[in-house]
Amino acid sequence: MLISEEVLIAYGAETEIFKSGEIIFSEGDIPKYYYQVVDGRIKLNTYNEEGKELIFAILERGLSVCELLLFIDRNYPVNAITFEKCTVLKLSKISFEKMLDENTQISRDINKFLSERLYYKYIMLENNSSLKPAVRVKGALDYYKSFTDDQTKFSYQIPLTRQQIASLTALRVETVVRTVKMLEREGVVKIINRKIYV
Structure with missing residues (x-):
């Protein structure tokens, strides 16, 4: 949990419930709120000129949604869309700034979180520039594992x-399927009931 729900509510955060496939914000919108996932999953995506979806992140419980845009005057470069029914805490930008001003530890936690995400984004960028599918796929898997304490x-x-991994790595789904099987043979991943474990 990036910021405790109690603190967010104390500063005026409201609970919003979204259906599966609902848009929280769209590319080009002006950031007005801090969003934190209480339950469910949200994807940050765009579509290229051919209409192919590119996924930049999948956010789960406790994670914030594009909070970095609250610190600069820039519109959202991505869409935030729910994967399933989601509960989200929404705090106005003004209240978010007040909370940070009055809580130095939360401000430090946000800075640490942003720094970690930026670090892993650099790693993802480097991996996605590789011509080797295994490097791209392993990089994406490692990125998602980086969100957990148990390594x-x-x-x-x-x-x-597999389709979402393909969207994250700009690979074809068939390539991802073959690559995951290869990584399993090499002992890099384990597959149990079609789920990938790293």
Whole structure:
């Protein structure tokens, strides 16, 4: 949990419930709220000129949604769309700034979180520039495992379908399927009931 729900509510956060496939905000919208996932999953995506979906992140319980845009005057470069029914806490930008001003530890936690995400985004960018599908896929899997405290081998179930991994890595789904099987043979991942563990 990035910021405790109690603190967010104390500063005026409201609970919103979204259906599966609902848009929280769209590319080009002006950031007005801090969003934090209480339940469910949200994807940050765009579509290229051919209409192919590119997924930048999949956010789960406790994570914030594009909070970095609250610190600069820029419109959203992505869409935020729910994967399933989601509960989200929504705090106005003005209240978010007040909360940070009055809580130095929360401000430091946000800075640490942003720094970690930026670090892993650099890693993802480097991996996605590789011509080797295994490097791209492993990079995406490692990125998602980086959100969890338990880093022991095969302790984390990747919350992505093969199609979603393809959208994250700009690979074809067939290539992802072959690559995941290869990574399993090499002992990099474990597959249990079609779920990928790293």
